[in-house]
Amino acid sequence: MPRTRIVRILLRRETKRLQKSPSALAMLGLLTAIAFLMALGTGQEAAAPDVPADMGTIVVVVDRYTDAVKRVQTQVPEDQDVRFELRERLTGKQGQLLGPRMWHIVEWRNHDRTDRTAIEVHYVGESHAAIQPFLDWFHPAMHDVMRGRPWVEHSLVRRYTENWSSQGVRNASIGDLMKTEVLGTALLLMVQFFCCCHLLVSFTAQDREQKTLAALALTTASLPEIMLAKAIFHLSLSVIGSASIVAILAPSLLINPVFWLTVLLGSVSTMCVGTCIATLAKNQAAAGMLALCYMMAGAILFFLASKFTVFAACKAFTVECYSFMLLLFAFKHPSTIMFLRAIVPMVLLTVAWVFVARRCFFRHGWK
Amino acid sequence: MICKTPAISLRDLVVRFRDFTAVDHLSMDVAAGQLFGFLGPNGAGKTTTIRVLTGSQQPTSGHVEVGGYRIPHHFDRAKQIFGFVPDTENHIDEFTGRENLELFADLYEVPHRRIDELLERMELSEAQHIRAADYSKGMRRKLLICREILHSPQVLYLDEPTANLDAHSTRLVRELLRELASDGTTVFLTTHNMEEVEQICDQVAILCRGKLVDLDTPAAFVSRHAERFVDAQFERDGQVVREEISMDDAAGRNRLSDIVRSEPCLTMHSREFNFQDAFLKITGEQFD
Numbered sequence: 276m277p278r279t280r281i282v283r284i285l286l287r288r289e290t291k292r293l294q295k296s297p298s299a300l301a302m303l304g305l306l307t308a309i310a311f312l313m314a315l316g317t318g319q320e321a322a323a324p325d326v327p328a329d330m331g332t333i334v335v336v337v338d339r340y341t342d343a344v345k346r347v348q349t350q351v352p353e354d355q356d357v358r359f360e361l362r363e364r365l366t367g368k369q370g371q372l373l374g375p376r377m378w379h380i381v382e383w384r385n386h387d388r389t390d391r392t393a394i395e396v397h398y399v400g401e402s403h404a405a406i407q408p409f410l411d412w413f414h415p416a417m418h419d420v421m422r423g424r425p426w427v428e429h430s431l432v433r434r435y436t437e438n439w440s441s442q443g444v445r446n447a448s449i450g451d452l453m454k455t456e457v458l459g460t461a462l463l464l465m466v467q468f469f470c471c472c473h474l475l476v477s478f479t480a481q482d483r484e485q486k487t488l489a490a491l492a493l494t495t496a497s498l499p500e501i502m503l504a505k506a507i508f509h510l511s512l513s514v515i516g517s518a519s520i521v522a523i524l525a526p527s528l529l530i531n532p533v534f535w536l537t538v539l540l541g542s543v544s545t546m547c548v549g550t551c552i553a554t555l556a557k558n559q560a561a562a563g564m565l566a567l568c569y570m571m572a573g574a575i576l577f578f579l580a581s582k583f584t585v586f587a588a589c590k591a592f593t594v595e596c597y598s599f600m601l602l603l604f605a606f607k608h609p610s611t612i613m614f615l616r617a618i619v620p621m622v623l624l625t626v627a628w629v630f631v632a633r634r635c636f637f638r639h640g641w642k
Numbered sequence: 643m644i645c646k647t648p649a650i651s652l653r654d655l656v657v658r659f660r661d662f663t664a665v666d667h668l669s670m671d672v673a674a675g676q677l678f679g680f681l682g683p684n685g686a687g688k689t690t691t692i693r694v695l696t697g698s699q700q701p702t703s704g705h706v707e708v709g710g711y712r713i714p715h716h717f718d719r720a721k722q723i724f725g726f727v728p729d730t731e732n733h734i735d736e737f738t739g740r741e742n743l744e745l746f747a748d749l750y751e752v753p754h755r756r757i758d759e760l761l762e763r764m765e766l767s768e769a770q771h772i773r774a775a776d777y778s779k780g781m782r783r784k785l786l787i788c789r790e791i792l793h794s795p796q797v798l799y800l801d802e803p804t805a806n807l808d809a810h811s812t813r814l815v816r817e818l819l820r821e822l823a824s825d826g827t828t829v830f831l832t833t834h835n836m837e838e839v840e841q842i843c844d845q846v847a848i849l850c851r852g853k854l855v856d857l858d859t860p861a862a863f864v865s866r867h868a869e870r871f872v873d874a875q876f877e878r879d880g881q882v883v884r885e886e887i888s889m890d891d892a893a894g895r896n897r898l899s900d901i902v903r904s905e906p907c908l909t910m911h912s913r914e915f916n917f918q919d920a921f922l923k924i925t926g927e928q929f930d
Binding site: 281284288291292295296485486487489490491493494495496497 | 696697698718721722724726728730732733734735736737741745746748749750751789
């Protein structure tokens with residue numbers, strides 16, 4: 276059993292090392308500063324006028340027709356007040372319908388196993404009249420695509436009964452969606468990577484290179500205690516960093532269990548990847564380079580996965596894929612099924628990484 | 643003070659790296675409170691033996707005990723009673739000298755006044771608040787020795803403890819080691835400094851190609867392996883002749899008598915045979 280006293284001493288040592296590492300502190304400060312700048316940007320955008328507070332949230336469930344709709348978007352006549360466009364987001368198969376004046380997310384893709392496409396249009400307010408301009412555009416557009424066949428069923432679902440404030444609408448609007456969700460998620464992943472991979476790799480590889488780990492292992496501290504102290508330190512740092520970012524960008528997430536679960540699982544798995552890199556690399560320089568390569572490879576894989584299906588399959592084996600999805604879900608309040616589809620593989624991958632990292636550390640970690 | 647109970651006991655220790663045998667059936671005991679020199683040429687297996695004793699190398703076979711604890715089986719208990727000064731300093735470079743010692747003192751539950759004592763003893767008090775990275779090599783070495791004796795270990799392994807030390811610091815460390823041994827600490831020392839071994843070690847083991855070649859006191863080594871020579875310079879037919887004459891056999895002794903009687907001697911020196919000569923003779927024989 277790890278002894279609390281020893282773990283506490285070792286934790287103090289890690290904290291002191293961080294205090295004496297100006298580059299690490301600068302990086303943490305930079306990430307927080309980016310969050311502040313993003314929050315500042317959001318505030319400025321919030322000042323933009325002309326936001327209809329009662330405009331509906333329109334959730335469109337489409338499947339393969341999305342691509343077809345995209346092709347006809349140029350044929351859509353522009354309305355003086357409301358203009359709808361279809362833009363690509365995330366992957367080629369996912370469609371998003373949105374209008375600059377509508378200020379709302381219009382999505383979704385659903386691969387219905389029957390050859391039937393269903394549209395659910397969710398709206399806010401007392402009447403669905405607010406989304407009528409969208410329907411007026413969408414129906415003829417789809418009619419053109421389907422060459423007049425009755426191609427789709429749609430239903431209008433009143434989703435939110437409360438009247439949103441202008442700020443609430445803006446927070447869910449597309450401008451802030453990009454910043455708060457995608458950039459916020461990316462920032463959280465960066466914090467996780469920095470605290471749990473880069474910093475851990477740097478500290479552990481330095482310990483190995485200078486043989487400090489070997490010296491500590493010869494004291495009363497045992498290897499599991501050393502490993503536990505490192506894990507607690509980097510996990511705490513990642514959790515505190517993520518919480519700070521979220522507190523700045525979207526404070527409501529702080530009470531969202533999906534967010535905390537994702538941060539914990541993401542941090543643990545990233546820490547395991549970092550442990551493997553730190554223990555297998557020959558020296559600190561090589562370990563730092565490997566950690567950077569890991570981050571770059573992840574980013575490149577994400578990019579390629581959006582272009583080629585074969586890479587999408589590879590992406591499914593990365594923890595970051597599910598971290599990203601879950602963090603987005605945390606921002607967007609997902610359905611339970613969507614949540615489970617991301618959380619189950621993430622838990623499995625995390626367990627696998629814990630196992631691999633443990634073996635790596637005890638076999639090579641302190642020599 | 644030499645006790646009968648062995649602090650370190652090796653029985654038939656074998657360490658193999660694939661086809662290469664680094665330690666070959668090594669058996670020896672080191673008594674508690676002894677200052678023990680563990681010598682050998684490069685590649686003799688000294689470091690491998692120390693690595694086994696400090697738990698960083700699994701023996702291929704054999705029985706190893708330190709302070710009554712079997713290694714590697716009871717390594718967790720054994721490691722609490724020994725200190726290890728490796729050949730390279732492994733400080734936390736971004737910490738000050740004192741912070742390095744405080745970390746280890748906390749782990750060993752040693753009061754911090756002990757740090758002050760040792761810093762004073764090793765003449766590092768003034769530099770205690772300087773980062774370890776900024777220490778000179780000698781200071782780093784002394785800091786390492788301080789760190790490893792913080793918890794007053796029963797057994798202290800040292801690999802080249804006086805490397806990079808100036809004459810004054812070398813004397814300081816030697817005095818400290820002698821003091822530790824007289825207080826009951828078993829000091830297990832590897833070094834290439836023969837003068838040091840001759841001066842401070844109670845007993846010496848010489849290892850060559852993984853095998854124990856000899857085990858004795860430094861004085862006994864010298865007397866057993868001593869070779870006595872006389873360098874004589876004399877005139878013969880108007881020319882200066884120099885001759886090296888062995889005193890270990892009758893022929894040599896007779897030859898010296900003849901020279902003294904018949905030739906005009908210019909100079910005559912007896913050559914001292916020290917521990918280094920004995921070491922070279924022993925290890926040389928092994929290589930031959």
